[in-house]
Amino acid sequence: MSAALGRLDTLPRVHLGHAPTPIDEMANLARAFDGLTLYVKRDDCTGLAIGGNKVRQLEFYMGEAQAQGADTILITGARQSNFVRLAAAAARVLGMDCHIQLEERVPRDDPLYRESGNVLLDRLLGATLHTYPQGEDEAGADKQLETLADDLKSKGRNPYVIHLAPGHKPLGALGYVVAARELANQIREQALPVDSIVVASGSGNTHAGLLFGLRALGVAIAVHGVCVRRPADQQHARIAARCHEIAGLLGIANPVSDADVRLDDAFLAPGYGQLNDAATDAIARAARTEALLLDPVYTGKVMAGFLHQASQAAPGQTLLFWHTGGTPALFAYADDLVPGQG
Numbered sequence: 130m131s132a133a134l135g136r137l138d139t140l141p142r143v144h145l146g147h148a149p150t151p152i153d154e155m156a157n158l159a160r161a162f163d164g165l166t167l168y169v170k171r172d173d174c175t176g177l178a179i180g181g182n183k184v185r186q187l188e189f190y191m192g193e194a195q196a197q198g199a200d201t202i203l204i205t206g207a208r209q210s211n212f213v214r215l216a217a218a219a220a221r222v223l224g225m226d227c228h229i230q231l232e233e234r235v236p237r238d239d240p241l242y243r244e245s246g247n248v249l250l251d252r253l254l255g256a257t258l259h260t261y262p263q264g265e266d267e268a269g270a271d272k273q274l275e276t277l278a279d280d281l282k283s284k285g286r287n288p289y290v291i292h293l294a295p296g297h298k299p300l301g302a303l304g305y306v307v308a309a310r311e312l313a314n315q316i317r318e319q320a321l322p323v324d325s326i327v328v329a330s331g332s333g334n335t336h337a338g339l340l341f342g343l344r345a346l347g348v349a350i351a352v353h354g355v356c357v358r359r360p361a362d363q364q365h366a367r368i369a370a371r372c373h374e375i376a377g378l379l380g381i382a383n384p385v386s387d388a389d390v391r392l393d394d395a396f397l398a399p400g401y402g403q404l405n406d407a408a409t410d411a412i413a414r415a416a417r418t419e420a421l422l423l424d425p426v427y428t429g430k431v432m433a434g435f436l437h438q439a440s441q442a443a444p445g446q447t448l449l450f451w452h453t454g455g456t457p458a459l460f461a462y463a464d465d466l467v468p469g470q471g
C-alpha cells in the first residue's frame with residue numbers, strides 16, 4: 130500500500146502522538162438524521178499535551194529539526210493557537226527550547242482570551258513568548274521569526290523555524306497523508322462504509338494531506354473542507370497548491386484534481402477565531418449528545434458544516450466528522466459559550 134505514497138516513509142519523522150486514533154460512532158447525534166450513520170475520527174486524542182491535529186503535523190517538522198541538529202524551535206500563530214502550544218510541547222519532549230510569537234489575529238482584548246486556554250499552557254510548558262502586532266501578515270510574521278532566529282544564531286544556538294506563509298515545504302501535510310493511510314486501514318479492517326468526510330481547512334495542511342493521501346491510495350471518499358480562516362475561493366487555490374507541493378515532496382504524481390477540492394465557507398463569519406450562532410449551537414449539541422468537546426475556532430465551525438451536510442445527505446449515507454482537537458481554547462471563550470456564568 131505504501132509504494133503509492135512515494136518517499137513518505139523515508140522522510141525524517143519523530144513519533145510524538147498516539148495513533149491510530151479511534152473512530153467512534155455518534156449514535157445519539159444520528160437520531161436526528163433518519164437513515165444516516167455518523168462517525169467521529171478522534172484526532173483530539175493524539176495524546177501529546179491535550180492533543181489535536183497538529184501533533185501529526187509536528188512529527189515531520191520536528192523530524193527535520195532533529196535531523197538538522199536544532200536546539201530551539203520558533204513558531205508563530207494566533208494568541209489561542211493550538212499549533213504553537215503543541216510545538217512547545219513537542220520541543221520539551223525532544224529536549225529543545227521553543228520561542229512562540231503570538232499574533233493579534235482576533236479582535237479581543239479581554240484577559241480570558243489573552244491569558245487563558247492555550248496561552249496558559251504555552252507558559253506552563255516554559256516557552257519564550259514574543260508578540261507580533263498583526264494577524265493577516267503571514268510573510269511579515271515569518272520575517273520577524275527569522276530575525277529572532279538570527280539573534281539566537283548569533284548567541285550560538287541552532288534554531289529551526291516553522292513557517293506560516295505559503296512558499297515553504299508543507300511538511301505538516303505529510304502528517305495527514307499518514308492519517309489518510311491510517312483511515313484507509315481502519316475502514317478496511319472495521320468494514321466502515323464511509324461516503325464523506327468533513328474536516329477543518331485552515332492552513333490547509335490537514336485538508337490537503339488527507340485528500341492527497343486518500344486519492345494516492347485509490348480511496349474515493351468525498352472530503353469536504355470547512356473554511357475556518359479565509360473564504361472558499363482563496364482557500365481553494367491554497368489547497369490545490371498544497372497538493373502540488375505534497376506531490377513534489379513525495380516524488381509522485383498529484384492525484385488530486387481541482388474539482389476534487391470541496392470547500393464550504395458558510396460557517397466562517399464573522400471571521401477567524403470569532404464565534405457565530407451555528408458554531409455555538411454545534412458545540413453545545415456535540416457536548417450534549419456525544420459528550421464531544423469541540424472548540425470555538427475550528428471544530429465548532431466544522432461541526433456546524435457537518436450538521437448541514439448531514440441535513441442534505443441521502444438516507445443510507447455514512448458521514449465522518451474529523452475532530453482535530455482545540456479543546457484548550459474552550460476556556461478562553463468561556464464567556465461566549467456560557468454567557469453570564471463567569
Ligand SMILES: Cc1ncc(COP(=O)(O)O)c(C=O)c1O
Nearest residue numbers: 211331332333335427453454455
Ligand atoms: C484544533 C484545530 N483544528 C483544525 C485546524 C486547522 O488545521 P490546518 O491548519 O492544518 O488547516 C487547526 C489549526 O491550527 C487546529 O488547531
